[in-house]
Amino acid sequence: MSDGLLIIGSSQAGVALATSLRALGYDEPVTLLGDENHRPYQRPALSKEWLQGEITNESLMFRTQDYWDEHDIQVVRNERIVRIDKRDNGSGVAHSMSGTDFGFDRLALAVGARPRRLLLEGVDLPGVLYLRNADDALELKARVPDVQDVVVIGGGFIGIEAAASLHKMGRTVTLVEAAPRLVARAVGEQTSAYLLEHHRASGIDIVLDASVRRIVANGDRVGGVELGDGRVVPADLVLVGVGVIPNTELAESISLECDNGVRVDESALASDGVTVAVGDCANLPNPVPGAPEGDRVRFESVNNAIEQAKVAAYAIMGRREEYAGIPWFWSNQGxxxxxxxxxxxxxxxxxxxxxxxxxxxxxxxxxxxxxxxxxxxxxxxxxxxxxxxxxxxxxxxxxxxxxxxxxxxxxxxxxxxxxxxx
Ligand SMILES: Cc1cc2nc3c(=O)[nH]c(=O)nc-3n(C[C@H](O)[C@H](O)[C@H](O)COP(=O)(O)OP(=O)(O)OC[C@H]3O[C@@H](n4cnc5c(N)ncnc54)[C@H](O)[C@@H]3O)c2cc1C
Structure with a gap:
């Protein structure tokens, strides 16, 4: 029997790839493998509705087990791939940390991104958290009842969304951003200014142009954040949201070209011409019609994960479709x-x-x-x-x-x- 397709990463992009393939009639085995010990779930609500207790755990799930069974998609949890042996024809074996081998005829990388870590004194203190996956979110939610003062480091989407949620949940929130404006990477100055005014008016203390010198301890746990000007902002909880780094190590280990993500073409094919890479881990030609020749982008969005997975599914089916479209994104902040x-x-x-x-x-x-x-x-x-x-x-x-x-x-x-x- 053939090994079929192995998708490493069972989140937004991996799920979209598996479901798109079955919708197209792909009849080879599909293994959707991830290192988290949860059924495949959606991340966006982790900083918003789910954190605020407005929706259930179940509503985060992409699909029911019945769907995976009916569509013959083997979902593997809690297996971290640490090494891949790949042949020139694209087939090979992926080895997991637990010692299990997963053979494949074709490989898809949907390994996403991980939070950029702060390298500062005090970052390992209990109560200093990041927010990327369900375990991070569960820890954050479990700690909220015992904290009053929260400092969020980073004024990007996740930092602001979490700050707005925690503020709505009655916490005193200070958000610290190094740049002179909020979400500078993704929105223009007028939108940044509007967000700043709105969130300040709603009661979140926002400090711009601020550097963080260290995280201050209170006994054996976090007690505050010392800013560059020497001011210490009290904190029982510090949430760090300073961006993500694409997970390219596996791709690099099998000699795929990487540059701020796994470099892929319009059809999501990596530099070996056979492996596909989709979602937050992929660096792709700008799909906007009329974009400058040679311009490349790496998106961190649900829309991109889904659209790119669709062309990757076609590529696996042997049909070249070019990813062209208008990117879109949403962010709910209170x-x-x-x-x-x-x-x-x-x-x-x-x-x-x-x-x-x-x-x-x-x-x-x-x-x-x-x-x-x-x-x-x-x-x-x-x-x-x-x-x-x-x-x-x-x-x-x-x-x-x-x-x-x-x-x-x-x-x-x-x-x-x-x-x-x-
Ligand atoms: C809190 C939060 C809120 C968000 N809100 C929005 C929003 O409002 N709108 C929006 O458009 N986007 C939002 N996003 C972004 C969106 O969730 C991501 O763009 C999307 O999840 C990317 O999907 P992905 O599958 O490419 O990567 P990921 O979601 O990062 O998934 C990759 C998976 O691969 C696993 N993995 C990595 N390496 C290995 C390995 N070696 N072996 C096995 N498994 C591995 C990871 O653990 C992970 O489960 C949000 C993200 C977060 C974290």
Missing amino acids: AIKLQIAGLSTGHDRTLVREDPERGKHSVLYYRGDRIIAADCINHPLDFMAVRSALGKGQAIPFDAAGDPTVPLKSVTTDPADLVPAD
Whole structure:
């Protein structure tokens, strides 16, 4: 019997790959293997609804055991692959830490990313936590009843989401960010400023431009965070969210090209032309139509994991499909529901549509006359209009989009009406 496909990593991208393959009629064995001791589950709610107790553990699960059984997908938990022997034709054997061998005819890497660790005095104290997986989240949730003062280090999405959740749960939260603005990597200045104002007004103490000197102990556990200016912010719990590092070690060990992720082509094929790599661990050609030649990106989003897994499934079925599409993302931060369509990198002007009374705030990003992205806060209609227009190559003329009372959908024009950007 053939060994079929081995997918290492049983989270968003691995699950999407396995389910896409079965939907396409792939009839070889599929093993979906991960090192966590949980059924495959979704991460986004760990910093939001699940942390706040609004949803159950069960609702995090991707699929029921019945689904895996019915679709003949073998889900393996708690097995960490530490070494791979791969032949030139793409088949081989993966060896796990427990000493079990998993043969494969074809290999998929869906190994994701891990939190970047702080290298500071005090980081190993009990009560200094990270948030990437269910075990991290379970520990965080278990500690919350016993803590009052929380310091979150890092003003990216996960830091802000967790800060907003913990604040909503009645904790005193200070968020410390090294950059001069929040989420600087993913949103523009106006969105950062809006988030800052909103979260400060809601009661989260946010310190920007702040370096962390060390984590201070209180007895044998965490007691505070000392900032670069010598101020010590009291903390019974410190949550660190300073970004992630793609897990490329296995790929490197089998000589796949890596550079901020496993380098793949438009069809999610790695440099050996046969192994696929999908999700947070993959570095791929920018899929946005019209992106600069040779531009590459690594996304950390559910949307990317799903879309890239679809083309990888086609590649495994022997059909070359190119991943092209408009990236999108969401982040729920207390009362803020942020949705992002497109990539704002390279914009040269912005337009803000605001309805302060209803808490709506959208920033539209333009390059020349062409809309390239939007950050939409509590404004699903703007988000959907921009995402749809970008997907169809339609225009939302700058001069027509400024009136927030006029729906964007009504000013969207077809590609034929587009005036080329300079
Ligand atoms: C708290 C949190 C909130 C988020 N919120 C959002 C959101 O609101 N919107 C959004 O779009 N995205 C969000 N994300 C990001 C999203 O969850 C990730 O982009 C997505 O999980 C990536 O999926 P992945 O399968 O590529 O990688 P991962 O989810 O990182 O999964 C990789 C899996 O592989 C396993 N693994 C790694 N190495 C090995 C090995 N050697 N052997 C066996 N198994 C291995 C890992 O343990 C892990 O289970 C959030 C992430 C987190 C952590």
